[in-house]
Amino acid sequence: MALTDPDRLFPADQGVRRLARGLYERVADLPILSPHGHCDPRWFAEDQRFPNPAELFVVPDHYVFRMLISQGVAPTDLGVPRVDGGETETDPRAIWRRFAERYHLFRGTPSAMWLDHSFEHVFGLTEVLSADTADAYYDHIDAKLAEDAFRPRALFERFRIEALSTTESALDDLQWHRQIRESGWSGRVITTYRPDAVVDPEFEGFAENLDKLAELTGEDCATWDGYLNAHRARRAYFKEVGGATASDHGHPTARTENLSQSDAAALFDTVRSGKATPDQADAFRGQMLTEMAKMSLDDGLTLQIHAGSRRNHNAAVFARHGRDKGFDIPGRTDWVGGLKPLLDAVGMEPDLTIIPFTLDETTYGRELAPMAGAYPVLRLGPPWWFFDSFEGIMRFREATTETAGFYNTAGFNDDTRAFCSIPARHDVARRTDCAYLAGLVATGRLREDDAHRVAHDLTYGLAKDAYGL
Amino acid sequence: MALTDPDRLFPADQGVRRLARGLYERVADLPILSPHGHCDPRWFAEDQRFPNPAELFVVPDHYVFRMLISQGVAPTDLGVPRVDGGETETDPRAIWRRFAERYHLFRGTPSAMWLDHSFEHVFGLTEVLSADTADAYYDHIDAKLAEDAFRPRALFERFRIEALSTTESALDDLQWHRQIRESGWSGRVITTYRPDAVVDPEFEGFAENLDKLAELTGEDCATWDGYLNAHRARRAYFKEVGGATASDHGHPTARTENLSQSDAAALFDTVRSGKATPDQADAFRGQMLTEMAKMSLDDGLTLQIHAGSRRNHNAAVFARHGRDKGFDIPGRTDWVGGLKPLLDAVGMEPDLTIIPFTLDETTYGRELAPMAGAYPVLRLGPPWWFFDSFEGIMRFREATTETAGFYNTAGFNDDTRAFCSIPARHDVARRTDCAYLAGLVATGRLREDDAHRVAHDLTYGLAKDAYGL
Amino acid sequence: MALTDPDRLFPADQGVRRLARGLYERVADLPILSPHGHCDPRWFAEDQRFPNPAELFVVPDHYVFRMLISQGVAPTDLGVPRVDGGETETDPRAIWRRFAERYHLFRGTPSAMWLDHSFEHVFGLTEVLSADTADAYYDHIDAKLAEDAFRPRALFERFRIEALSTTESALDDLQWHRQIRESGWSGRVITTYRPDAVVDPEFEGFAENLDKLAELTGEDCATWDGYLNAHRARRAYFKEVGGATASDHGHPTARTENLSQSDAAALFDTVRSGKATPDQADAFRGQMLTEMAKMSLDDGLTLQIHAGSRRNHNAAVFARHGRDKGFDIPGRTDWVGGLKPLLDAVGMEPDLTIIPFTLDETTYGRELAPMAGAYPVLRLGPPWWFFDSFEGIMRFREATTETAGFYNTAGFNDDTRAFCSIPARHDVARRTDCAYLAGLVATGRLREDDAHRVAHDLTYGLAKDAYGL
Structure with missing residues (x-):
């Protein structure tokens, strides 16, 4: 697959x-x-090494987080930093899960094609990202990022x-x-x-x-x-x-x-x-x-x-x-x-x-x-x-x-x-x-x-x- | 057909x-x-019941009558009401014929697709509307409109x-x-x-x-x-x-x-x-x-x-x-x-x-x-x-x-x-x-x-x- | 071909x-x-008779010479006349060669299709215009233009x-x-x-x-x-x-x-x-x-x-x-x-x-x-x-x-x-x-x-x- x-x-x-x-x-x-x-x-x-999957794929990419925001996710729930230094999500796995649960929002978008391409061709993943696969994805990518080949x-x-x-x-x-x-x-x-x-x-x-x-x-x-x-x-x-x-x-x-x-x-x-x-x-x-x-x-x-x-x-x-x-x-x-x-x-x-x-x-x-x-x-x-x-x-x-x-x-x-x-x-x-x-x-x-x-x-x-x- | x-x-x-x-x-x-x-x-x-074919398909639909007007038919010849209450065509069959004679104007338009769909799937007509079929269309639709099933x-x-x-x-x-x-x-x-x-x-x-x-x-x-x-x-x-x-x-x-x-x-x-x-x-x-x-x-x-x-x-x-x-x-x-x-x-x-x-x-x-x-x-x-x-x-x-x-x-x-x-x-x-x-x-x-x-x-x-x- | x-x-x-x-x-x-x-x-x-290939195809056609200008050819090198009557290229063969050398610029454009159509169907040419074929093209078209059938x-x-x-x-x-x-x-x-x-x-x-x-x-x-x-x-x-x-x-x-x-x-x-x-x-x-x-x-x-x-x-x-x-x-x-x-x-x-x-x-x-x-x-x-x-x-x-x-x-x-x-x-x-x-x-x-x-x-x-x- x-x-x-x-x-x-x-x-x-x-x-x-x-x-x-x-x-x-x-x-x-x-x-x-x-x-x-x-x-x-x-x-x-x-x-x-890149710190974690969320900071690689979600937090810096406004294509990704704006789509999640457009469907009601608060920016702070995605770890988007605040000007006043106030609270924002710091648990990368929580951010990742919010993203994964809503991956269907990207259907038909270039973001989905870029992400799937990266998941498969950079990280070797072959299952579709979803709420069900969120943790497995996170663990897999995080482990890869620890390897020298992913620096x-x-x-x-x-x-x-x-x-x-x-x-x-x-x-x-x-x-x-x-x-x-x-x-x-x-x-x-x-x-x-x-x-x-x-x-x-x-x-x-x-x-x-x-x-x-x-x-x-x-x-x-x-x-x-x-x-x-x-x-x-x-x-x-x-x-x-x-x-x-x-x-x-x-x-x-x-x-x-x-x-x-x-x-x-x-x-x-x-x-x-x-x-x-x-x-x-x-x-x-x-x-x-x-x-x-x-x-x-x-x-x-x-x-x-x-x-x-x-x-x-x-x-x-x-x-x-x-x-x-x-x-x-x-x-x-x-x-x-x-x-x-x-x-x-x-x-x-x-x-x-x-x-x-x-x-x-x-x-x-x-x-x-x-x-x-x-x-x-x-x-x-x-x-x-x-x-x-x-x-x-x-x-x-x-x-x-x-x-x-x-x-x-x-x-x-x-x-x-x-x-x-x-x-x-x-x-x-x-x-x-x-x-x-x-x-x-x-x-x-x-x-x-x-x-x-x-x-x-x-x-x-x-x-x-x-x-x- | x-x-x-x-x-x-x-x-x-x-x-x-x-x-x-x-x-x-x-x-x-x-x-x-x-x-x-x-x-x-x-x-x-x-x-x-809907009164007649012209008042069902022509008079209320500005998609239809504007196209006829664009080719020189006077609005009053299509029964478009006048603000001053002045004369306008009252014979629905005359309106219908003017429409039918010019049905070729709608070639390639969504109006033609909608109309043909209604003619066929609502009224059971299968011949193309034209000057030749105008009266048969009119009679057929008018008869259907008299049935309870078409209220x-x-x-x-x-x-x-x-x-x-x-x-x-x-x-x-x-x-x-x-x-x-x-x-x-x-x-x-x-x-x-x-x-x-x-x-x-x-x-x-x-x-x-x-x-x-x-x-x-x-x-x-x-x-x-x-x-x-x-x-x-x-x-x-x-x-x-x-x-x-x-x-x-x-x-x-x-x-x-x-x-x-x-x-x-x-x-x-x-x-x-x-x-x-x-x-x-x-x-x-x-x-x-x-x-x-x-x-x-x-x-x-x-x-x-x-x-x-x-x-x-x-x-x-x-x-x-x-x-x-x-x-x-x-x-x-x-x-x-x-x-x-x-x-x-x-x-x-x-x-x-x-x-x-x-x-x-x-x-x-x-x-x-x-x-x-x-x-x-x-x-x-x-x-x-x-x-x-x-x-x-x-x-x-x-x-x-x-x-x-x-x-x-x-x-x-x-x-x-x-x-x-x-x-x-x-x-x-x-x-x-x-x-x-x-x-x-x-x-x-x-x-x-x-x-x-x-x-x-x-x-x-x-x-x-x-x-x- | x-x-x-x-x-x-x-x-x-x-x-x-x-x-x-x-x-x-x-x-x-x-x-x-x-x-x-x-x-x-x-x-x-x-x-x-039309004077020569350059004056037929290049000099009067702003579709053609603007494209050459856009890639750095000076208008005067294409024979574009000057308001002050100053010098501009007068050798039609030189103009033609500059055009032919850059014929690749027209790839995918309607100009290429029009030109190829004229070359083939009006003048009977079948090789692609290029620096290599420039002179043969020029001579062929020029000879045709001398015939009565091309007036x-x-x-x-x-x-x-x-x-x-x-x-x-x-x-x-x-x-x-x-x-x-x-x-x-x-x-x-x-x-x-x-x-x-x-x-x-x-x-x-x-x-x-x-x-x-x-x-x-x-x-x-x-x-x-x-x-x-x-x-x-x-x-x-x-x-x-x-x-x-x-x-x-x-x-x-x-x-x-x-x-x-x-x-x-x-x-x-x-x-x-x-x-x-x-x-x-x-x-x-x-x-x-x-x-x-x-x-x-x-x-x-x-x-x-x-x-x-x-x-x-x-x-x-x-x-x-x-x-x-x-x-x-x-x-x-x-x-x-x-x-x-x-x-x-x-x-x-x-x-x-x-x-x-x-x-x-x-x-x-x-x-x-x-x-x-x-x-x-x-x-x-x-x-x-x-x-x-x-x-x-x-x-x-x-x-x-x-x-x-x-x-x-x-x-x-x-x-x-x-x-x-x-x-x-x-x-x-x-x-x-x-x-x-x-x-x-x-x-x-x-x-x-x-x-x-x-x-x-x-x-x-x-x-x-x-x-x-």
Whole structure:
């Protein structure tokens, strides 16, 4: 018995399925490039065992706990930490049981596919998780985690990860990345420059964050020029110490600005004063995307823009539990108007790469593919977050390929905090892409030999190129 | 010869078709729960015969007559009543012939499938409707309608309806519901509390409606507190006399507000004065959704929100024929911003159910599924109005399941004014859901035994639970 | 060996494929109606040979050169003309080689399918275009172009074009159309009245354009009445001299207005003064759509509205190379609010046809199909520009048929500047429609005999009717 079907995600029609399987077989074992995600570099620096099944699969994964919350489980019953340090469940087995009893909630979701894949292919489990099997699962996984073969570095190697990017705040000292490099371990774990805390005037502690930035760099962050220099210094540090090849920016909108330097300096003064209106805050974030792109012209970092999440949608959950707790809801995003100032400034540059990620699928065909099919700087990021799934990837391909082709896209990102889901997520992407390509071949839209080339590029070449890996 | 294909809506691939058929066979004959719709309770109170084929199938069904109008038939030639009481076609056979001659206009539409299903499975007809068969159809149906077996209660029982909710204005005296109950008939026909006429400042006769509300309840509807008490009284009346388990709200936007009681009282004064701006009118409707939700915490009614229809789009048609004449056109709807005040107020309540219905399919995956996959109060309403169809249901499942799963949805609603279409509509939903589930099974995304459980829940369990039936 | 699969675009399932092939075989050879496009009438007036392969396939086709630009080829390396008359590549073989080397960029795109179709079925080529075959291709096509059988009129006849509409500015003298008619050639090439240059206050040279309009018509275009009369005169000229049966309007939004004549006259004065705000300019364009519709009530021209393109998105490319250079990006479009004034004015007219084209696919099911399924004047235009493709047409049918049926749509438009792609594009539309219809038949949603009738109407009857051809 198996938890996963060996032909999963391939088209049901037998002829197309054979085509898909044939394509997949040649990319299934390619190394994993994970150029954007949220794994903790400390895992690989210290290489300690993962503490227990609940802290591996439930507590850090907002995909999992938000679903349980949506059916009435209290966040504290799942061990979600409280901002005030108040009580939350500390018994990992109790958390695990609550999860296992409700595993049917995940039917038909990618989470179920990722989890089943991890349970079976990482831990060797073959029975379905349920209330009945909860304890056996817990004991089995916990025992495995005690083995050396299940420590982070061993799993990294077993997963055939060629490169893994984590994401650190601009204020991070990159201690763990430094430690990884100094350890002599051959695994390639690199950082990404994520300056939201010092770019977004609405970020918690923005003023203090600027002070820290000044302190870290020795630049005068009370002036626009000093502030920009501080970014340049941190970017250089991230490249040198953390091996960064990209920056990343999480903004509520896709707005960009290309103000004169004097207007930008004036806006920076307003923002620093703490008196910026929401519109000015948004304008400042937008100006900083253009500034970052200009710095990329010098230092070669690829620019990633993750736009469109209305973060912390529920006031009470945010007050009690803080950020990243499953209550970030997408909204409409205007890419065509938003990116115009940025693209007027740098859109035709031959050596710059900008990767937009959207949570508004309506923009795939209407805005992003037409722009990526014209501007040399743009490579479309893969489906993100709620759309990193079979249907999501299929809709992305169907909506973008006809206009932008394959070569204006950037390969796959797993974007995960759940380490064990990395092979599962890349496998879903490879299978779905092969299913899509097989459909093109079967309907005379792509030659089979070309489909093999494209499958390889989608799996490996495009990510390597877009991120300069 | 048959009008309907026994394997209709099942996937074409033979293997997947077998799976779909297997799933469908076990839910096809489950009783019908119809928790939201617009049937006339008078039918079941009086149990008189339906007058004629035109008044059964054409005149009350805006799906049907709007299509005929779109190809140049005048509304008055279809018997659509005039506001001024002016002339309109009164010969039902003439109306029927105009419909029959143009039956080809419905090719490929769900209306054709519903109509053919009713013609065949309710009335035993097997030839295609056309100009040639118009009179034979008319005579056959008219003769059947004269039989006792085709009276409303007999059809209700033949259709295996376990519960049918109608929708009444807050000002309705529920005479017919009272009569149904007093008749001793066992059929369960219940009402729904629909207060648009006394909640929407832009509703025709709003001021007079408030006077009637005051009169009906003995509350002082010139004050905010009295007005709220009047709602409480009517809700209690709808529960007691009409068996209501839900309220329903038809709003042009998804806006909600959570004002302080003093601000709400001030807004109510403005609204009562007849001087509210469109923005204030929208704010008031939005505030009332939050008030209704708070009342639901006390009385347990499920809250339905039908948002996003731009009603009465054509000024001339509205002036001549009034509401609900096929000229209600959907528009963009912002659920993520719109529901935030409501969800900040009551979103984490364990015992409240809120069911949103949208006409903006772009919000399925981007806004509604992410919210329903986090907030305990939300259960997604099924595809509504233009989207209550094979493609519409399939898109709904494909866009919501991966994020919200199945258990954050609310089963099926037929939402119809066309009584004979009820079995047809539920059959379409059951077949489409089974087709979707079969696709998941065939591609390794759902285990077959789980698919059977889900099919049962989608057909029966989820609606029963979401509406407290 | 062949470049194109004889069963391309038909469903993979063998049973459905047989149905699709059966439908296609009966429409494949119907004559082509091309009621909207951008071919140059001079080709047919002079009937000179096409100059060379690059000027036939690359230089005029923004689908092709934007994709090459998106991967870093400079526009001037592709012979794209410069506004300042500066240097651009003049060697057609060099342009052709740059194109051929990058032909892999088009994998999976409709451009590849159109190009392969033209290469094989127009020119008899059977090897795949690549760097290796670039010169052989060039020589082969160039030699063919020298033959009489490859001159414009011969190809027109070989393509079985029954009618081809070009699009001319309201200021055009229709010299080539006059010459075609005077030549005695039997090919039906007609014009379309496109008055953007004298309707859009933001068009380059708007004031001078109004002067030219006055000069051409002898009307006083400094007054609103004179200006309207000038339009009437040009429309009559386009009908008489160019055989026009339609007007066409390319607007950034779908806004319409129905102002009083005095307000319209005042707005015209503002617009003429060159001081109109962007909002006033948009209002004026919107008012002119209603004026054009009213003129159509008199002269019978069908009104086409192409709304939603944000033209000339990149400032530098526009400054250097001008309009229509692949940097026109769609944006969100509000049809339900936008068309209301127009539809309140003329929406119920029985003898007027208005054809909307959208670049915002979200409006298919949400706005356009519900409106077309109610208003007699509306016939939905086929998928436009980025969506004139297999997936685009399939999405259009899936999103519109259930609400608007087939008979509220307007058949197919190729809308092309690339003459040789006309048979390829119509073939894609016919195959895709047949694939869609076959799916309906296979799933019991349409009877097979009805599917044959619908296939014929989609291919021929609906366009003929909507454009009065």
